[in-house]
Amino acid sequence: MRVVVIGAGVIGLSSALCIHERYHSVLPSLDMRVYADRFTPLTNTDVAAGLCQPYLLDPKNPQEADWNQKTFDYLLSHVHSPNAANMGLALVSGYNLFHEPIPDPCWKNTVLGFRTLTPRDLDVFPDYSYGWFNTSLIVEGRRYLQWLTERLTERGVKFFQKKVESFEEVARGGVDIIINCTGVWAGSLQPDPLLQPGRGQIIKVDAPWMKHFIITHEPEKGIYKSPYIIPGIQTVTLGGIFQLGNWSEVNNTRDHNTIWEGCCRLVPTLKDAKIVAELTGLRPVRSQIRLEREQLRFASSNTEVIHNYGHGGYGLTIHWGCALEVANLFGKILEERKLLSTPPPHL
Amino acid sequence: RPMDPVRIAVVGAGVVGLSTALCVSELVPRCSVTVISDKFTPETTSDVAAGMLIPHVYPDTPIPTLKRWFRETFDHLFAIANSAEAEDAGVHLVSGWQIFRSVPPEEVPFWADVVLGFRKMTEAELKKFPQHVLGHAFTTLKCESPAYLPWLEKRLKASGVLILTRCIGDLWELHPSFDIVVNCSGLGSRQLARDSEMFPMRGQLLAIQAPWLKHFIRDGSGLTYVYPGVSNVILGGTRQKGDWDVSPDADISRDIFSRCCALEPSLHRAHNVREKVGLRPFRPAGVRLQMELLAQDGRRLPVVHNYGHGSGGISVHWGTALEAARLVNECVQAPRTPTPKSNL
Numbered sequence A: 001m002r003v004v005v006i007g008a009g010v011i012g013l014s015s016a017l018c019i020h021e022r023y024h025s026v027l028p029s030l031d032m033r034v035y036a037d038r039f040t041p042l043t044n045t046d047v048a049a050g051l052c053q054p055y056l057l058d059p060k061n062p063q064e065a066d067w068n069q070k071t072f073d074y075l076l077s078h079v080h081s082p083n084a085a086n087m088g089l090a091l092v093s094g095y096n097l098f099h100e101p102i103p104d105p106c107w108k109n110t111v112l113g114f115r116t117l118t119p120r121d122l123d124v125f126p127d128y129s130y131g132w133f134n135t136s137l138i139v140e141g142r143r144y145l146q147w148l149t150e151r152l153t154e155r156g157v158k159f160f161q162k163k164v165e166s167f168e169e170v171a172r173g174g175v176d177i178i179i180n181c182t183g184v185w186a187g188s189l190q191p192d193p194l195l196q197p198g199r200g201q202i203i204k205v206d207a208p209w210m211k212h213f214i215i216t217h218e219p220e221k222g223i224y225k226s227p228y229i230i231p232g233i234q235t236v237t238l239g240g241i242f243q244l245g246n247w248s249e250v251n252n253t254r255d256h257n258t259i260w261e262g263c264c265r266l267v268p269t270l271k272d273a274k275i276v277a278e279l280t281g282l283r284p285v286r287s288q289i290r291l292e293r294e295q296l297r298f299a300s301s302n303t304e305v306i307h308n309y310g311h312g313g314y315g316l317t318i319h320w321g322c323a324l325e326v327a328n329l330f331g332k333i334l335e336e337r338k339l340l341s342t343p344p345p346h347l
Numbered sequence B: 001r002p003m004d005p006v007r008i009a010v011v012g013a014g015v016v017g018l019s020t021a022l023c024v025s026e027l028v029p030r031c032s033v034t035v036i037s038d039k040f041t042p043e044t045t046s047d048v049a050a051g052m053l054i055p056h057v058y059p060d061t062p063i064p065t066l067k068r069w070f071r072e073t074f075d076h077l078f079a080i081a082n083s084a085e086a087e088d089a090g091v092h093l094v095s096g097w098q099i100f101r102s103v104p105p106e107e108v109p110f111w112a113d114v115v116l117g118f119r120k121m122t123e124a125e126l127k128k129f130p131q132h133v134l135g136h137a138f139t140t141l142k143c144e145s146p147a148y149l150p151w152l153e154k155r156l157k158a159s160g161v162l163i164l165t166r167c168i169g170d171l172w173e174l175h176p177s178f179d180i181v182v183n184c185s186g187l188g189s190r191q192l193a194r195d196s197e198m199f200p201m202r203g204q205l206l207a208i209q210a211p212w213l214k215h216f217i218r219d220g221s222g223l224t225y226v227y228p229g230v231s232n233v234i235l236g237g238t239r240q241k242g243d244w245d246v247s248p249d250a251d252i253s254r255d256i257f258s259r260c261c262a263l264e265p266s267l268h269r270a271h272n273v274r275e276k277v278g279l280r281p282f283r284p285a286g287v288r289l290q291m292e293l294l295a296q297d298g299r300r301l302p303v304v305h306n307y308g309h310g311s312g313g314i315s316v317h318w319g320t321a322l323e324a325a326r327l328v329n330e331c332v333q334a335p336r337t338p339t340p341k342s343n344l
Helices: A010-023 A062-079 A141-154 A167-172 A183-188 A253-266 A268-272 A315-336 B015-027 B063-081 B145-158 B186-192 B250-263 B265-269 B310-333
Strands: A002-006 A031-036 A089-098 A112-116 A130-139 A158-161 A177-180 A196-206 A212-216 A228-231 A236-239 A274-285 A290-298 A301-309 B006-011 B031-037 B091-100 B116-120 B134-143 B162-165 B180-183 B199-209 B215-219 B224-228 B233-236 B271-282 B288-296 B299-307
Touching (some): A010 A301, A062 A130, A089 A228, A167 A177, A212 A253, A301 A315, B015 B031, B015 B145, B063 B091, B233 B250
Parallel strands (some): A002 A177
Antiparallel strands (some): A089 A130, A196 A236, B116 B134
16 A cells, blocks of 8 residues: 655644554555655744644634644643653743734633733733733644654655656556645645635744743734744744735745834844744645545546645644544545455544 | 932842842932942852742731732833843743642732732643642743843942942941941841841752743742743752752752652753752841841941841842832931041
C-alpha cells in the first residue's frame, strides 16, 4: 500500500503521523513517503507565531469547531509531558482586546480560565475598552515540524524534496493513496477558486519580559489586520498584516512600519527590543477547509486523494483534529478495498 | 541666614534604601540626600530575590496598612510596567497560579483586589496539579532588582542624590555630618539599630533556563515556587531561621529542584542551573517603620527606621518608602532645637 503525502508543513506531517500511528500495525504493507518542495524552516508553518486560537466567529463548517477542540485537547495532554519542550509546546496566557463588547467565542470553554477583562486589566491598554483573558497554548512551528519529522523518520517514513507538478505524475508512479496537503499552492495541482493567499508579515524580537499574548481586533477590518504580540519560547512575534490575494513572499518596509508602530503603541517598552528576524508567509485562506476524498482516474486505475488544505491563519490551531479526520477517511478507503480484516478504529 | 538644606543620610542601598531615598528627595523640601552603603546592586539582598509582588503578613502591621503599602507599591510598579521604561526598570506583568494541597483558612487573601483578575482556578486548570485541591489564578508584577536598583540609582542621581560606598559600624558615625538618618539597613540593623530581634531567614534558590515557562506557580505557603523572569526562572525555596551561611548547600538545591519538578515536570529539561542564597531581614514583629531620637552625651540624632521587611521587601517597598519619607518630613517640619554645628 503506497501512500504519498504531498506537503511538509504542519498539515502534511501531522496527517502522515496520524495515519501511520493508527494503521501501520494493521497494514504491514504500508509504505509512506512525503513529497515536498519546501521543508522546515522554509514552510508557512515556520512563519506562524503558533498561538492556538481559532477565529472569533463560528466557522462555516461546524466540524471545524470540533477539530479545533480536539487539537487543543491533544496538545494540552502533551504540554505536561517530558516531550513538551521538544514539541515546541508551552502554556501561555493573554489578552484579546476590542473597542466594544462582543459575544463570547464558541471556543471559550476549550481554552482555560476564560474570563472577560476587568477595568483594572484594561488600564494596561488605554486604547481598548473590552476584552478577554484566557490561558491557551503555543506550538512553535519550527520546533514542532522538527519533532514530527523525527517521529516520522523513526517510523521509516521517507522524505523527498521534489516539486510535484500533477496528481497524475504521482499516481503513475504506482501510488495508491495521495494525501494532498499543499496548502496555499493547492491550486497548481487542481484549480480552486476558493483558495487565496492571505499574506502575513511578522517581526521576531528579543523581548523575554513579555509573558502574555496580546491580540487586538478591529472586526470590520478583518482578522489579523490589527496588531498582535505573541511570545514564543525564545523570541516574541509581532504581527498584524493580512493581505488577501497578495502572493509576494518578500518582506515589505511599509508593513514593517505598520507592525512596529502598532505593537509599540500597545506595549511602549518594545521600542528597545532587538529585532532578531523578519519573515513573510502566505496563509492558505479558504471559506472553509477542504477536507474530503476524491477519486481520480488515470489510465486504468483509480487513485484515491484525500484533500487537506485551506487552513487559513489557524492551521496549527486545528491541525490535529484535521489529521484525525484524514485518518478516518483513510480507514474508510482501506475498508472499501477490503484491506483490513477488522473495521478500522474510528477516533 | 536662610535655612540650610536638611542633610539626610539614607543607610542601605537595597530596594528599601534606594526607594526611600527617592521618596525623601521628592517629598522633603530643601533637603540634600546621600545614600550610604557598603553593598550596592548586584550584591544586595534584594538582588537575590525573585521580586514577585505577593505580600506577606507582618504581625504588628494592621492589615489595612499592609494593604495600603502593597497597593501603593503595586500601582507604582504597574505604571512603570506599562511605560516605555519597563524593560530598563526590570518590571513586567506575569500571570500564574497559587495552589493548595488542602483548603486554606482564608478563601480570599487581603490583597486579592490589588492584583489583577484574581479568581478561583477552574477544574480544568487544576488538572495540571493533581495533588492540589484548590487554586487561585491572578496576574501580578515581577520587579527584578538587578535592573530595578540601577534604574532607581539613575533617577536618584538625576535628582541630585549622592551615593557613597562606606561601611558604617554605628549610626553615630553620621553625626554631625547629617541632620537626619534614615535606616534602611535590613539585616544590618541588628548591629546599627542594636535590634537583637533581627535575624536572617535564609533562602536558597536556583536560577535556571526554562524559557518555555510563562506562568508562575506558588505552592500554598510559598515555600515552593517557580517564578519565570526576564532572563531566567527562579526555583525556590527555603526558610531557615537564624542561618547566616551564604554558601549554597547541594542537598538543598536537589530538594528544591525535586519539589519544583513535582509541580512542573517540564523542569527536568531545564539547563544552566545557578544556586543563590539570600538572607531575608527577618523581624518577628515585622517592619519597623518609626522615628527614634537617638541621644548620647548631649548629641541628638533623629533616625527614621525602615527595616525588617523579611520576605516581603519588594512587595511593599514603595509603600514603606512613602511612609518613611512622611516621617522624615514630620521630623524636618518640627521646630529645630539649635545645636552647635561643627560643619563648615
